[in-house]
Amino acid sequence: MTARAASWLPLSPGERSVAIEVLTHGPLSRSDIARRLDLSAGSLTRLTKPLIESGLLVEVAEGSTLSEARQGRPSQPLDIVAESRTFVGFKITEDMVYGVVTTLRSDIVARHDLPLAGHDPQHVVDVMRAVTQEFARDFPGLAGIGIGLGGRASDRSVVDESAFLGWRDVPLARLLEESAGLPVVVENDVNALVEAESWFGAGRGLDRFAVLTIGAGLGYGLVSGGKRVVTAEDGRGVGRFWIVNPHGPLTPEGERGSAISLLTIPSIRYQVRAATGRDVSYDEVLALAAEGEPMAARVIDEAARALGTLVAQIANFAMPEKILLAGEGVGLVDVAGPVVEQAVLANRHPQADPVNLETKVSDFHDWARGGAVLAIQVLVLGSGPATA
Template identity: 70%
Template sequence: MDSTGSDRNKGNPRMLAASWAPLSPAERAVAIEVLTHGPVSRSEIARKLNLSAGSLTRLTKPLIESGLLVEDPAPAPPAVRDPSPTVRIPPPAIRQGRPSQPLDIVADSRFFAGFKITEDTAYGVVTSLRSEVVAARALPLRTREPADVADLLHAMTGDFAAAFPRLAGIGVGLGGHVVGPGRAVTSPFLGWEGAPFADLLEHRAGLPVVVENDVAALVESEAWFGAGRGLDRFVVLTIGAGVGYGLVIGGQLVRSGDDGRGIGRRWIIDPQGPLTPDGDRGSAVSLLSIPSIRYQVAAATGRNHTYDEILALAATGDPPAARVIGEAARALGTVVAQIANFAMPQKILLAGEGVGLVTVAEPAIHAAIAANRHPLAEPVALETKISDFNDWARGAAVLAIKTLVLGGAKP
């Protein structure tokens, strides 16, 4: 998929990125409402945000003039067919005054690059303002040195910008702890300690850059455009290379200084559980992460298997694989129950490369949930989504949209 847009949107990318900033808190609230729910009527926006018609008009005028929002033509009333030759239905009354035109986001007025960096690969996507992926690419890392990774992402961004001249910003997600919008990044997966990665990439690309923990970026994406849209309390739990957790309350991701520190390594599920190279004995990481599951099966069999092979072996009843996957299933059910007991979310989204576990061991997972919940507790609304690395990269692009366009910089 490709789009180049009109000439009026071409030019200096830094100027394009800054053309909407800054939005006032009230303007930002209106823009978010339209972005996540549009096209939406003015009356609905005013009702949700408790605004008068006059206030809404004042707030939307600069957003429309900047090209961020557009007034959709009011839909024509449907034609009415006579039910019989002898019955006439009068035409609808003509409405006096200017009709209320619904507001919508101009989705292709800007594009954003999002990247997910793993231990060996950079995955990149381009999204519209509505987070629709319109291009994707993946390249192997040459080295894990921050400057080399910045060079690689700069080259990928250049390719994206050639096809999408209205590229307005870059979001990067990776496993680790991030201070500020990516000015100091510590990542055990990449061997970084306080790397100024946002500055490195911004200097090369000439575009604003936001770097964030990959789980936080995925949670923001799902809260705005995915499984958590419109929910007040929402949780994302990820299993893959590690275990990630994000909590949304009141539509906002709950932040703390511990973000990206690897909570799953010390989240003890079974003190007598397996001891693996990653995580404490019986921790969520030791029981649920893909590397730990592969390690346990290899230790039992003397052979290395991929995660998918282990799931297939467990499904056929292979004893070592079935034992490890059974323990993982019970651990996952316990973790889900603990989250439901204490965070009381309306929904828990289980995502990541490891969620194939649910397909193989769903009954054991639900049995463990039930065993760790009150008998009269409400059923847990558990949704599963197999996320590939492009989904993680899309989450980083959404974070760039939120931060760079709508002024939602992280604290």
């Protein structure tokens, strides 16, 4: 970590609260910050002074340049200097490492991906180091690295278990820190995505917010009181026990009729292959269903009903202000959206408020961005979710 980045640490609890408020909602006037955090003018001045001196905050005026803003008057709003620090975010899949560089506000400013030749931890670390070195040529002031992967991580450093990588108790943060020379944070990829969307995306400013992801697997995260709910089930693939239709299909993954067996891309492809003998991609299944091919249409309609049922139950019990549906499998909604809507309505009270459902087609760089947000939260702001 560079000397200037280190000068931001450690932030006091009060300084951290101010920095997070401006980061996620800024630019904000001093009076707005004081009102939001219930601070006196004197206390706010005391807390903001070191943040401005360290370069984390700057006084701005609408339409001003950054150099002009640095000479601003105390009456001017405060904002984060988003470009002053950059962070690397990684998403590890079964066969690729996807990397991004983001600003302090999680805007992606660079992308670079490399294939994996295997799952040996040292090999994966070597690939991430190579990507980091590539980024460092254009961004020499990289402040830290965040990694998201399918599985369970503890202490934001050790991969306790990752089925698709075949890992148990891998000290991934330490290995990459020693190799790349930067501080590293490791987290379950769904948790990282939830944090990113809560701070900077679809859930920004919401008190209750849920994320449901469908793709190679199925993920779920809940924000309540503005903070992600941490549970012992994080990273354990709980969707295999969410029985949506007890008479549904039996697939290699998940219990019969579970959300996993009905909704994930491998399960949908498996069902079509078992019925037709054809091994087709997920996009091909969607295209066949849209054309009315009977078997593909049946599988996709059943998946759409399962999705609508799941969305309705999340709305019924968690009562979020918004549900974000994300992941590489959300093309299902484009093909069978009316079926999803019918299932939502069928499983909600007739007088219930409409479900605020937002759909976002997420590529793996969006997931990598989630890793970078964890790095921002933990390495710069000394904040972030505790592990279960």
